[in-house]
Amino acid sequence: MTTARRSALPGFGPAMAITLCWVSLIVLVPLASLALRPWELGLAGVLHSVTEPRVLAALKLSFGAAALAASVNVPFGLLVAWVMVRYRFPGRRLADSLIDMPLALPTAVAGIALTALFSPKGWIGAWLTPFGIKVAYTPLGIMVALVFVGLPFVVRTLEPVLMDLPQDAEEAAATLGATRAQTLRRVVLPALAPALLAGFAAALARGVGEYGSVIFIAGNMPMISEIAPLLIVIRLEQLDYAGAAALGLIMLLVSFAILLLLNLLQKRMGVRVR
Amino acid sequence: MSQSQAVPSVFPTATRERPATRVVLTGVTIVLLVILLLLPLTVIFTEALSRGLGAVGVALTDPDSLASIKLTLLVAAVSVPLNTVCGLAAAWCIGRFQFRGRSLLLTLIELPLSVSPVISGLVWVLLFGANGWFGPMLDRAGVRIIFAVPGLILATLLVTFPFVARTLIPLMQQQGAAEEEAAITLGAGFWQMFWRVTLPNMRWGLLYGVLLGNARAMGEFGAVAVVSGHVRGQTMTMPLQVEALFNDYDWIGAFTIAGLLSLLALVTLAVKAALEWRIGERSGALL
Numbered sequence: 001m002t003t004a005r006r007s008a009l010p011g012f013g014p015a016m017a018i019t020l021c022w023v024s025l026i027v028l029v030p031l032a033s034l035a036l037r038p039w040e041l042g043l044a045g046v047l048h049s050v051t052e053p054r055v056l057a058a059l060k061l062s063f064g065a066a067a068l069a070a071s072v073n074v075p076f077g078l079l080v081a082w083v084m085v086r087y088r089f090p091g092r093r094l095a096d097s098l099i100d101m102p103l104a105l106p107t108a109v110a111g112i113a114l115t116a117l118f119s120p121k122g123w124i125g126a127w128l129t130p131f132g133i134k135v136a137y138t139p140l141g142i143m144v145a146l147v148f149v150g151l152p153f154v155v156r157t158l159e160p161v162l163m164d165l166p167q168d169a170e171e172a173a174a175t176l177g178a179t180r181a182q183t184l185r186r187v188v189l190p191a192l193a194p195a196l197l198a199g200f201a202a203a204l205a206r207g208v209g210e211y212g213s214v215i216f217i218a219g220n221m222p223m224i225s226e227i228a229p230l231l232i233v234i235r236l237e238q239l240d241y242a243g244a245a246a247l248g249l250i251m252l253l254v255s256f257a258i259l260l261l262l263n264l265l266q267k268r269m270g271v272r273v274r
Numbered sequence: 275m276s277q278s279q280a281v282p283s284v285f286p287t288a289t290r291e292r293p294a295t296r297v298v299l300t301g302v303t304i305v306l307l308v309i310l311l312l313l314p315l316t317v318i319f320t321e322a323l324s325r326g327l328g329a330v331g332v333a334l335t336d337p338d339s340l341a342s343i344k345l346t347l348l349v350a351a352v353s354v355p356l357n358t359v360c361g362l363a364a365a366w367c368i369g370r371f372q373f374r375g376r377s378l379l380l381t382l383i384e385l386p387l388s389v390s391p392v393i394s395g396l397v398w399v400l401l402f403g404a405n406g407w408f409g410p411m412l413d414r415a416g417v418r419i420i421f422a423v424p425g426l427i428l429a430t431l432l433v434t435f436p437f438v439a440r441t442l443i444p445l446m447q448q449q450g451a452a453e454e455e456a457a458i459t460l461g462a463g464f465w466q467m468f469w470r471v472t473l474p475n476m477r478w479g480l481l482y483g484v485l486l487g488n489a490r491a492m493g494e495f496g497a498v499a500v501v502s503g504h505v506r507g508q509t510m511t512m513p514l515q516v517e518a519l520f521n522d523y524d525w526i527g528a529f530t531i532a533g534l535l536s537l538l539a540l541v542t543l544a545v546k547a548a549l550e551w552r553i554g555e556r557s558g559a560l561l
Contacts, residue, residue, distance in 0.1 A: 008455045010464045012371050018363040023382050026431050030397035031385070033407060037400050076306060083303040087296055095304065097547045101311045104539040104546075106493025107391075108513040109532040112520050113314035116321055116529075123317065124309075148310060170289040180291055209390025212495035212513070216520065229392035233500060236396065241405045248393045255388070 038246035066207030069146030077154025107212025137219030150203030342515035361438025369446030395500025421503025441483030
């Protein structure tokens with residue numbers, strides 16, 4: 001880490017030049033337009049454009065459904081990660097590869113597949129219809145899609161932490177007379193809490209902006225099952241660029257605020273546990 | 275110390291659940307994974323094949339669908355190499371040097387991962403669309419970016435920007451610079467060092483990053499949906515074609531193209547598993 005060791009290698013200048021050009025062209029300038037365009041409307045205009053009832057309903061749905069789906073994925077992901085890391089069973093490697101499926105499968109493909117499964121005539125939908133449960137074309141469908149895309153985020157955040165978790169604390173608890181359930185609740189779960197929160201945050205962040213897997217199954221009824229990203233697309237189609245940018249900007253800002261908060265909470269938890 | 279011998283005999287059972295609990299938890303996990311992950315994959319192929327292979331053949335030879343396959347390959351063929359070269363440059367800077375603003379640069383590189391795909395498309399419309407900053411200028415010059423192929427490429431570039439750098443940086447930091455420094459001290463030039471030391475050391479990691487980036491480039495939907503303009507046979511990539519066919523109630527057609535994309539995803543996952551086994555660790559597991 002000394003200066004001498006660093007300067008021994010060549011190529012920093014040209015590589016840096018390429019990197020900076022590329023980052024500016026592909027990331028910085030485009031995102032700057034997102035930060036600047038909304039203000040053409042003026043402050044009052046921006047506020048008005050992001051507080052229309054239809055916009056508020058869409059924002060509430062996007063953030064609410066993403067938070068709910070991430071909450072569902074925390075216990076699901078904990079179970080899957082625990083079984084994958086701690087247990088050995090035939091087909092484990094195959095199952096482990098399968099967990100990445102929602103990340104590798106194009107979102108539009110996932111969207112039509114889930115719609116086909118959960119439509120009233122689909123394999124799962126047909127089972128649910130007699131109970132009066134409608135999934136496709138309702139906000140529940142949005143939840144299903146977001147649980148699907150979010151699961152790998154929780155599992156993949158938890159797995160490395162579980163692998164590194166020292167088992168001596170569990171042993172100590174057991175020798176001190178704790179039952180297995182007590183050990184899991186009092187020793188393992190608190191140690192995993194920061195990672196669970198990180199997984200929740202990752203799944204939430206993905207869910208808020210998710211588009212492809214949701215729009216097919218959502219039904220897209222204004223005020224009921226219309227997500228915020230879809231509203232951006234609709235505004236663009238109406239050539240309301242500033243309105244679309246305002247909505248995009250507010251989505252980004254709220255997401256960042258939530259992630260920052262979760263990050264702080266996670267750090268505080270990490271300190272308390274150690 | 276007399277108890278120290280008792281500890282190992284307690285240890286295997288003390289840190290495990292009862293056998294019955296383990297069987298139940300494993301069973302629930304497998305059922306969960308099958309319902310949530312395997313069923314959607316299966317339904318794609320069964321829907322595509324529901325009227326036999328002949329219908330799939332007809333769907334595959336549809337001129338618009340063929341055009342969408344070609345366009346997807348073109349977009350990936352342009353954007354993946356560009357992002358690979360720049361990802362390599364970024365990984366060289368961040369993985370091998372300490373400098374001011376290093377973590378800021380890393381944040382900027384990873385930024386596209388936490389932005390909604392729709393926003394990744396939107397920003398290009400804000401720049402180059404009919405009402406965009408540079409829109410009127412481009413219009414006078416007769417250049418089309420939005421609702422044309424260049425827009426699709428730009429949106430894909432932004433979405434797949436982080437993959438190569440993000441995979442390589444942890445790998446390079448873990449390997450350390452000793453071998454490269456030895457090469458330079460022994461008189462090798464930059465390119466000699468790069469081809470003989472750097473690239474061979476990180477070839478599997480590089481392949482991994484390119485693979486994940488390519489899967490995303492070919493499968494991206496939200497970002498390209500915004501800039502495409504949906505001109506059939508001209509600006510529709512495969513995922514957009516899937517949407518169009520699905521909305522036309524052409525389920526065989528939609529699920530056939532979706533099946534092709536699923537095969538791509540399956541191949542990606544298989545190669546990824548093989549590479550992870552080779553790299554020996556899960557670096558950048560999230561796509």
